[in-house]
Amino acid sequence: MRKFRPLSSLLIVLILCLNFSGITSAHPLRESQASAAELLRWSSAPDLPDANLQKLLEQSVAGLAGDWALAVKKLDTGQMAMVRGNERFVAASLYKLDVLLAVASLHAQGKLNYDDTITAILDDDIEDYANGDPGIDPGTVLTVQRTAELMIDESNNTAAAMLIRTVGGQNAVNSTLQDYGLGHTIYDPNNDNLTSSGDMMRYFEMLYSARLVDADESKWMLDILLRQELNFLIPANLPDNVPVAHKTGNLPNLMHDAGIVYSPGGPYAIVVLAQNLDSEDTARAMTPQISQAVYDYFNKNNYQPQRTFPQTGHTVSGQFLKFWNTWGGLSEFGYPLTEAMTEDGMQVQYFERARFEWHPHDAPYPVQLTLLGSQVVATHGYLTAAAAPSHADDSQFFAATGHNVNKSFLTYWRNHGGLTVFGYPITERFEEVNPSNGRKYIVQYFERARFELHNEGSDDPYVLLGSLGSEELQSRHQTQQQDTIDSLFEQVTQIGAI
Structure with missing residues (x-):
């Protein structure tokens, strides 16, 4: 010594x-x-x-x-x-x-x-x-x-x-x-x-x-x-x-x-x-x-991990499972809702709160998360204009997008993945009706997530992530169903015109 x-x-x-x-x-x-x-x-x-x-x-x-x-x-x-x-x-x-x-x-x-x-x-x-x-x-x-x-x-x-x-x-x-x-x-x-x-x-x-x-x-x-x-x-x-x-x-x-x-x-x-x-x-x-x-x-040894979740009956394997295991697991992403599949020209897999994408040539991050938060904000036309910086001690202003994150949302963002998992904030806090249960929550959107402030079963409010993966999957399924119905209707109309 x-x-x-x-x-x-x-x-x-x-x-x-x-x-x-x-x-x-x-x-x-x-x-x-x-x-x-x-x-x-x-x-x-x-x-x-x-x-x-x-x-x-x-x-x-x-x-x-x-x-x-x-x-x-x-x-x-x-x-x-x-x-x-x-x-x-x-x-x-x-x-x-x-x-x-x-x-x-x-x-x-x-x-x-x-x-x-x-x-x-x-x-x-x-x-x-x-x-x-x-x-x-x-x-x-x-x-x-x-x-x-x-x-x-x-x-x-x-x-x-x-x-x-x-x-x-x-x-x-x-x-x-x-x-x-x-x-x-x-x-x-x-x-x-x-x-x-x-x-x-x-x-x-x-x-x-x-x-x-x-x-x-x-x-x-x-x-x-x-x-x-x-x-x-x-x-x-x-x-x-x-x-x-x-x-x-x-x-x-x-x-x-x-x-x-x-x-x-x-x-x-x-x-x-x-x-x-x-x-x-x-x-x-x-x-x-x-x-x-x-x-x-x-x-x-080229070991490829694999895990089947009885809660939904779906299997996660390989790099998707390694990412799920080490970047947040159940609390961040939820259970798998599908198998890995090809969509939008790439391999993807849906989870309750996220959609994983496989980008094999984008080392060191071949697994990336779809920007589901950005998609929802764009679809609903939510206000994304830059806000004035907050000077509160428990707040952080993100100049890249012009938004503040404060209190419990900031603590959760810092301790559960930060920029890598959630991306930048793209709105301020506001009240929104949850599409899954019809309840109104204080929420804030990030590029890849929606933060929700809950108080069910607790005297102290706590942060949960919105089910953006589930909502995106349901939206795509409904769109595909509607496209099928429209196609069938068009075929019937054409037959009737003959």
Whole structure:
């Protein structure tokens, strides 16, 4: 672990000289430039136990010295397997993921800002001084942001102690873990910090799908984890351009790594825990091999997922299912209403709230959503003229279309897909009678969606998406029926004229 001190001008010169002389860090940063904003998704696939993946994991640790626990889940297809997934292991520095989550939770509550400062005290440094490797000198002043970066990317123990003190200590960290159902994970510095490979897999699954606190906080955590400097385990044998967001942990005879690999074949969470080792060299050698085997499994096998929904009797498969799984699932798109079919010269599939389109040559987004919101607004002639910008704190003005989004609609837009899923707002809020149930709601149209403010069964209004996919399908069906009737009438008229 490196000691953190402000750099003197002489030290800066020495570092520049070392860099230009070709000397590199023992744990170089990876080449991938992907950002959290690009990688964040809004849901993950349900668990789908994979017998072949299970066999691969079991064989990879069979006969190895020490205790090993593994957990892997393909986040866009659900393929999953675990070895000793629910057994508690000593967490080592993986506990710093718990602290990171507690910091993000406080920030979301408005009780902490990332540019707030923390002053290191001697008690923060006790663990590192005991190890003969003091991490941050007492009296050093750092922002919360920089302290979190040091804690994760360099695994700085003193930075972790500073943040634990800031968030309220052991009880605050454990309370946050309970909020997210991580039942095998506990922060207990007086004994052992514990976790399980299954809990760590769920942690990263929730992070991947913007469910750790909210989308903004998930993005903040993911950005830090993508800049990890200790890359000698899970990423070691993977291509340098593959983004990996992860955290290591090691103690004598113990070595862990856990994170998300954003592979070309799709993203997956992977956790490798190893303790009671005869030698840490075993984990240094085997964890990269296990990681590479999982990477090859997901990238060399042309697995096409498929799921039939008994609620409607229709099947979703391939890229449409991967998109449904990771960009919102049931809450965003609803159930499938048709099979995949050819319409308007392309492959499409209808869902209750959306229509998927297949554009195979439009990488990296071959699956796109029909602009159903725009179609409805144009059909009904709703007012789309630009509005004056609102200056309310809970409002955002979108200059691209000249409309404001505020309050609960803005929160929903930000936390469920934003521009990628819903597009820009194309109207202001107004009241509209819902064509499905005849009730009047406050609504707002976006390019691909209609937001509706409901209050059925709740004291607090909540946002639901309008059934634009269902309405579009019904409209097309009625149009086709009318075209058939008109054609038959024309034929009868012609026969009568003969």
